[in-house]
Amino acid sequence: MAQAASRNRKLLARIGEHSTGIIASVLFAAPIVWAVLSAFKPAAEARQPPLPPWPTSGFSLENYATLNSFGDGLWVSAQNSIYVSVMTVVLSVAVSVLAGYGFSRFRFPFKDLFFILILSTIMIPFQSILTPIFLVLTKLGLHNTLTGLVGVYVTLQLPFSIFMMRNAFDAVPREIEEAARMDGASNLTMLLKVMLPLVWPGVVTIALFAFLGAWNEFLAALVLMTDQSKFTLPVMMTALQSGRFGAIDWGAVQAGVTVMMVPCLILFLALQRFYIRGLMAGAVK
Amino acid sequence: MSSITTAATPAPPRARKVASRQQWIGLLYVAPAVALVVVFFLIPLGMTAWMSLHNWPLMGEHSFIGLGNYVAILRDIRFWNALRFTGYYTVIVTIAIFVVAFPLALFVERPRPLTNLYRTMFFMPAVVGFASASLLWSWLLNVDSGLFSPAAYDLGLIDRKFNLLATFQPAFWSIIVMVVWKVAGFTMIILMAGLQSIPQDLQEAAVIDGAGPFARFRAITLPLMRRTLALALILSVAGSILAFDQFYIILRGGPRNQTLTAVYWIFNQSFVSFKLGYGAALSMVLLVVLVALSLVQLWLLRKPEGLD
Numbered sequence: 001m002a003q004a005a006s007r008n009r010k011l012l013a014r015i016g017e018h019s020t021g022i023i024a025s026v027l028f029a030a031p032i033v034w035a036v037l038s039a040f041k042p043a044a045e046a047r048q049p050p051l052p053p054w055p056t057s058g059f060s061l062e063n064y065a066t067l068n069s070f071g072d073g074l075w076v077s078a079q080n081s082i083y084v085s086v087m088t089v090v091l092s093v094a095v096s097v098l099a100g101y102g103f104s105r106f107r108f109p110f111k112d113l114f115f116i117l118i119l120s121t122i123m124i125p126f127q128s129i130l131t132p133i134f135l136v137l138t139k140l141g142l143h144n145t146l147t148g149l150v151g152v153y154v155t156l157q158l159p160f161s162i163f164m165m166r167n168a169f170d171a172v173p174r175e176i177e178e179a180a181r182m183d184g185a186s187n188l189t190m191l192l193k194v195m196l197p198l199v200w201p202g203v204v205t206i207a208l209f210a211f212l213g214a215w216n217e218f219l220a221a222l223v224l225m226t227d228q229s230k231f232t233l234p235v236m237m238t239a240l241q242s243g244r245f246g247a248i249d250w251g252a253v254q255a256g257v258t259v260m261m262v263p264c265l266i267l268f269l270a271l272q273r274f275y276i277r278g279l280m281a282g283a284v285k
Numbered sequence: 286m287s288s289i290t291t292a293a294t295p296a297p298p299r300a301r302k303v304a305s306r307q308q309w310i311g312l313l314y315v316a317p318a319v320a321l322v323v324v325f326f327l328i329p330l331g332m333t334a335w336m337s338l339h340n341w342p343l344m345g346e347h348s349f350i351g352l353g354n355y356v357a358i359l360r361d362i363r364f365w366n367a368l369r370f371t372g373y374y375t376v377i378v379t380i381a382i383f384v385v386a387f388p389l390a391l392f393v394e395r396p397r398p399l400t401n402l403y404r405t406m407f408f409m410p411a412v413v414g415f416a417s418a419s420l421l422w423s424w425l426l427n428v429d430s431g432l433f434s435p436a437a438y439d440l441g442l443i444d445r446k447f448n449l450l451a452t453f454q455p456a457f458w459s460i461i462v463m464v465v466w467k468v469a470g471f472t473m474i475i476l477m478a479g480l481q482s483i484p485q486d487l488q489e490a491a492v493i494d495g496a497g498p499f500a501r502f503r504a505i506t507l508p509l510m511r512r513t514l515a516l517a518l519i520l521s522v523a524g525s526i527l528a529f530d531q532f533y534i535i536l537r538g539g540p541r542n543q544t545l546t547a548v549y550w551i552f553n554q555s556f557v558s559f560k561l562g563y564g565a566a567l568s569m570v571l572l573v574v575l576v577a578l579s580l581v582q583l584w585l586l587r588k589p590e591g592l593d
Contacts, residue, residue, distance in 0.1 A: 018399065025403055028409060035421050049432060098315070099318035105311070107308045114319050121322060126326075127568075128568035128571050129326070129333050131561050136329055136332070154321060158321065187310055216417065253420060254424060264412045267412075268409070275412070
């Protein structure tokens with residue numbers, strides 16, 4: 001009797017726990033699901049309140065087509081966003097791997113000073129130095145160019161990714177290098193052929209953070225990109241949502257939001273392990 | 286701190302000379318990073334300080350006016366209002382995030398079936414950008430085409446469609462709900478890491494000693510989580526003080542300019558009114574606030590005494 005009662009209580013607790021979990025999960029997922037589903041409604045239906053969220057009068061890509069007709073179009077902004085994000089990933093990985101290796105394996109003048117300088121930039125919000133960044137880019141002839149924006153984004157990634165890479169290299173035993181050096185490997189081949197495969201998880205982590213950072217950044221892109229053909233997705237979508245291209249087409253907003261969210265979600269779901277790793281690395285420092 | 290990790294073993298003189306030339310190559314490896322930080326950080330930082338002492342329009346000549354901009358800031362009621370609103374928002378949103386994130390962290394901390402799925406679901410909004418989230422919610426909050434007001438109307442909860450964004454209180458709380466939705470999963474993961482780092486046997490020993498759940502939480506969980514709590518708190522506070530996207534995209538600083546944050550005001554002065562010098566002076570004020578905060582952070586995150 002008592003055993004059955006305790007089993008029942010346990011079962012009840014289980015059910016309670018999982019209902020809580022499921023309800024909370026639905027609440028967190030709902031806004032995303034709502035937007036993704038609504039984006040596939042025909043334009044006329046998308047203007048109505050999204051009840052129910054899924055298309056009732058047939059599946060349609062009309063909203064995406066409309067979105068592509070605003071200003072310079074969805075495709076131009078999407079290309080800009082892809083270019084900026086991919087370049088930010090490539091350059092921040094290259095710069096951080098080199099610097100992480102340098103800080104981990106060499107002794108040179110001002111080493112500690114440089115390291116502290118790079119890490120301390122995290123204390124100063126870039127929002128407060130945007131005006132001079134704007135002027136510096138103008139001086140460099142990079143005003144209103146995606147390249148200039150990439151430069152800013154890469155710099156924003158450096159404190160986290162160099163810290164991460166230096167720790168990754170520190171964790172590699174020196175014996176491995178010494179063995180490779182006996183075989184006559186030079187510094188750079190050593191880094192690329194011997195070390196890189198060993199710090200690969202760290203590289204994936206910083207690449208993921210660089211992509212998400214660049215893809216989602218709004219204020220710097222808003223300030224630095226003044227020409228419509230250079231707008232990244234968040235800037236273009238905000239222009240659309242503010243009614244800059246006439247009456248606000250909420251169907252197009254849903255489509256745009258979907259395009260902005262889906263790559264982040266896919267990357268996160270595929271590389272979750274690396275994302276959490278990065279968070280933890282940041283958290284335990 | 287980094288010199289400890291590179292402590293070299295003494296080498297014979299000749300080898301040392303070669304080795305020391307080798308060591309200099311390290312400079313080449315870190316050079317691109319240092320160059321980027323100098324160009325996109327150090328120089329702009331110096332320029333901010335320099336520009337703040339000037340009357341600096343976008344076009345035309347700038348002129349040195351000493352502390353003129355700072356004197357003007359003292360009289361800039363709207364900036365102080367923006368700063369006050371930013372502080373108010375920071376306090377409220379941080380409390381709201383913790384109220385949601387802490388129970389979630391306790392919920393997903395222990396492994397049981399489906400926990401991984403729950404964690405993933407709670408975390409998803411955190412990887413979506415603030416701009417995407419704001420655009421999404423500006424639609425959901427829209428009075429005619431959105432979700433909340435029409436749904437409440439259809440359910441008969443209200444007899445007239447209610448514009449959530451038209452007056453301060455509902456608009457402000459809508460933003461709070463949106464930010465909590467977006468950020469709670471992130472804070473949850475950090476708190477979860479802290480919870481998991483508490484040794485299980487400590488809790489078990491306390492149970493044997495007859496400590497109840499509340500006593501254990503107070504005497505073990507909270508003290509051992511001090512650094513984690515401080516980190517989560519700091520990330521939330523620093524992020525909120527710099528809030529811009531959601532107020533710009535969803536509210537445009539309205540209704541009646543009541544939700545202009547500090548960064549928003551600086552943005553307006555610098556890139557709408559093109560008072561670059563004045564914007565720089567405002568930035569300096571914000572910078573001092575945040576650096577002070579960073580120092581508090583270093584103090585809160587110090588290693589527990591007795592342990593390194």
